[in-house]
Amino acid sequence: MNGDEAILFAVGNTLVCDDLDEAKALSWTGERFRVVTVDGILLTKAGTMTGGTSGGMEARSKQWDDKKIEGLKKKKEQLESELEELGSIREMHLKESEASGKMSGLEKKIQYAEIEKKSIEDKLASLKKEKRVIKEEIDRINPELCKLKETVEKRATEIGKLEKRINDIVDRIYxxxxxxxxxxxxxxxxxxxxxxxxxxxxxxxxxxxxxxxxxxxxxxxxxxxxxxxxxxxxxxxxxxxx
Incomplete structure (x- = not known):
């Protein structure tokens, strides 16, 4: 048995892939194959995965660089700070109770304001009605008042004339x-x-x-x-x- 035959006997119909994702695609989708990666990870047709070296893990670990880790730390600190600002559950309940009390007080004030508003609106409607009645009465009286003024002025003129005549007569007598x-x-x-x-x-x-x-x-x-x-x-x- 020569070298090629020995390799063929050892690997059979196993496919070799450069990375794990490509191996998964060939082994577990469509027509299944027995696949091995260059890192030594073996994927069987049955869906098992064995072997491999730490090189794959090291490659994946390189994805988490220092900047990402620092960003996650800052995010963690930010979330912790926000959680601290929110306070404990007991404090939140107290704040909720205070807010509920204030809301209840405001609702009562709104109710009283609505009652007062209704009373003012009723008074305003009554005053408007009274104003309308008074205006109608004024409109009715105005013509009569004008006539009375004319009559008074006419009588005053007549009285003035009579007084002058009387004074003239008295002056002649005395x-x-x-x-x-x-x-x-x-x-x-x-x-x-x-x-x-x-x-x-x-x-x-x-x-x-x-x-x-x-x-x-x-x-x-x-x-x-x-x-x-x-x-x-x-x-x-x-x-x-x-």
Whole structure:
């Protein structure tokens, strides 16, 4: 038996592949073959895989370079930090309970606000209705008010004319009297007379008050002194003798 025959006897119909993926494709898909990789991994038609060297594992381990490992470490630290921020389950329950309480309070406030809103809306609707009624009443009264104003103005004009006629008649009647007393018309005389009468009344009241004070002071002043004061008052105000 020569060398070729010996190799053929040893390997038979076994196929040789460069990598494991190619060996799997040939051995386990479609028409199955007995396949061996250059690393020595044997894949049988039955689906078993045996043998091989550490070279394949070393090749696969090279896929995890330092950058990927460092990135995974950072990712791990980030996740741990986020987990720490979330806190324990008990703290989360407490926060959830607090949030639930706040939410319940806000819901009650919303309910009260809705009730108040409904009340305000009802009042607003009532006020709008009242405003509409008042406006209708104003619109109804305005024409009558305009008529009344016209009537009042007309009556005022007529009254003014009548007063002027009356004053003219009175002036003609008291013309001579007005000339004698030195006034323009009887109305001026009456106005002056009223003022004089008011002034006289005020003077009488003032003197009466002074006399009352003198009576209370009688115990201090002698009768002669009081009589002298009385004469002085009469001399200043002769109308006291009236």
């Amino acid at each position: 013309r001579k009297f007005s000339q004698d007393v030195g006034v323009e018309n009887i109305r001026e005389y009456e106005e002056n007379h009223v003022k004089a009468a008011q002034h006289m009344a005020e003077e009488r009241l003032s003197l009466s008050n002074q006399l009352a004070k003198l009576k209370y002071q009688y115990v201090i002043f002698s009768p002669a002194t009081i009589f002298y004061l009385y004469l002085c008052l009469v001399e200043c105000f002769p109308f006291l003798l009236v």
